[in-house]
Amino acid sequence: MAILALTKGGAQLAATLGKLLGQAQLYLPGRLYSNHLPPDTRYFDHWRQAAGEAFTRHNRLIFIMACGIVVRTLAPLLQSKHSDPAVVVLDEQGRFAVSLLSGHLGGANRLAHTVAGLLGGTAVITTATDVQGVPALEMLAQELACEIYPARRVKLFNRLLAEGEKVTLCSRWPLPHRYRSGFTYLEGCPTDVRGPVVYITNKPVPPARDPRLLLRPRNLVVGVGCRKGVSGRQVTEAVKTACRLAGFSILSLRGLATVDLKMQEPGLREAAQYLRVPLLEVSRQQIEALHGQYTPSEFVKERIGVGGVCEPAALIAGGTGRLQLAKQKLGPVTVAIAEAKLWWWD
Template identity: 30%
Template sequence: MNIAVFSVTENGRQLSLRVAEALSAEHRVSRYCFHKHTDDNSAVFWNMGSMVGRLFERSDAFIFVCACGIAVRAAAPYLGSKPDDPAIIVMDDCGRFVIPVLSGHIGGANNLAETIAEALGSTAVITTSDDEAGGFSLERFAAANDLIIYNERAAKELTSAVRGDDKIGFFSSYRHGGMPEEFTEFSVCRTGICIDKDASQKPFDITVNLVPKNIVLGIRCKSGASRELIKETVSDIIGNIDIRRVREAAVLSGQDENKALTECFSELGIPLKTVTAQELEGASQQLSEPHSQCESIALMCSGGKLIISETGSEDISAAVCEAPVYIDFERQG
């Protein structure tokens, strides 16, 4: 995750350092400090709202060490829809409480808050009702299995059906396990979940479509390619595949130093992975037939099947693979 940590006071600055240390092993953390209380390892801001706006599209999470009202006002103008908004967490500058304010399940704010609280000896204040009730949570289930929720209105009706002890229908094109007793694959149900790459399927009167985020791109890019050309080429290659389904893109070591490439995928919110020549050679030897560089990279990183062969231009080309999916109801988000 790309995480931006904002602080306003001196106590907040010191706490933001501890937060960054706690999260930097698994996430890319950047610190932003108010100009009166800053240090050499942070960026400076004068207006929090403006800085949040600049970072909003390329950040997966915001952690605000300040009053909750300040954080809400800074983020509010940029909020969109529930599936797309980043995780937002607020902490008091004494480090007593860590509060997920937005995107608790889908954006991972609840888990992130618990991680921070454990590292800092704070208390995570989880307020989402599904956590309190201890029952099935669609958002938690989708986040844990890397699934995209396509229809929020149906999702709300499904949540109501779960709370009303109604039987919930379930259809999946993928292997699955651990299904709780409130779900059924064999009865006629008014409300249900459909997991498939085609979000237009409606096996139930009220269908919540969940689509796996399991697309992996293998990329080859020359240093002269512009950010606009890279984005346009990727869009053309994946065609009708929803860009939100792309789990990661991967390039050969050295190409990740291409600024236009890294900026493009940062804007798209897609992690860019680096593969060494040695890793690629070893993986290529395991393939049953020869493949291009992009195809080999995509196959290696996905562990799945090639669905779009390498295509593009001399400057930028890509291949697309689909990683295998296993749906586990017991997996925790």
């Protein structure tokens, strides 16, 4: 986090706020140098250069100055709400904390409330969903550790919510009550619901005529065992087949997992790269400690010293997961799927 100011009054408030927030980098004009300020304060002579550096280095920015200065300074730097940092603008008296940029995804709305609370001021929030007291889909997805598909439809659903239109929310898992506000809530994932629907699921959802938005948790780990020299394509196809067999969407894939002896297998690394997930390493000691919780194979034990790869690798890499697809032998590849528990599950 960075706090930037241009005046003496702004510098004093920046120092106070920095102490209250903790671990905040101050950016101040060189003429305001003081021994009473934090020793790591960055002093500048060129404002736009300093602001550009802060914009690139930090994911949350607080400007203590007029909104107009900030708008004109940052305009050439803006890229996307998916990547731009949160920006809050504060007056020198600390009376108003304005969420200016990346209110939802970047967390500027939340930061404005935090700053206002610390200084006894007022948070100024202008995003339509917040003004109307209804949830924003970006925030819901963020809090539930989900990714949105397709992202381009978020604007439509947020507009529907802000305008008081009926939007149905269907969750495969029981959803805490605080996340149901503003929606017509249905437990489970019925596919015959009419009108706009938001689904929270790691299962496939068939296309429909009415608008659909999917919030997908990435909580599936595919454990993989394979023969030496297997191709990346063979592994990728085995993973896709496993997801189809278990009725899961590959968009909820968190990673592939295998035993330490196989980590350098080119086919496994190629498949992980193609699927855009990490290849997770599980040691033979970890697998041995899981004895009795997976289906053992004498053949595998003779080859690598432990009784299995795909099932224990999936369970271990999935953390608090449970096995949802037992070992499947698909040509030169064995696969199993574990579903990791999400923090908000009962």
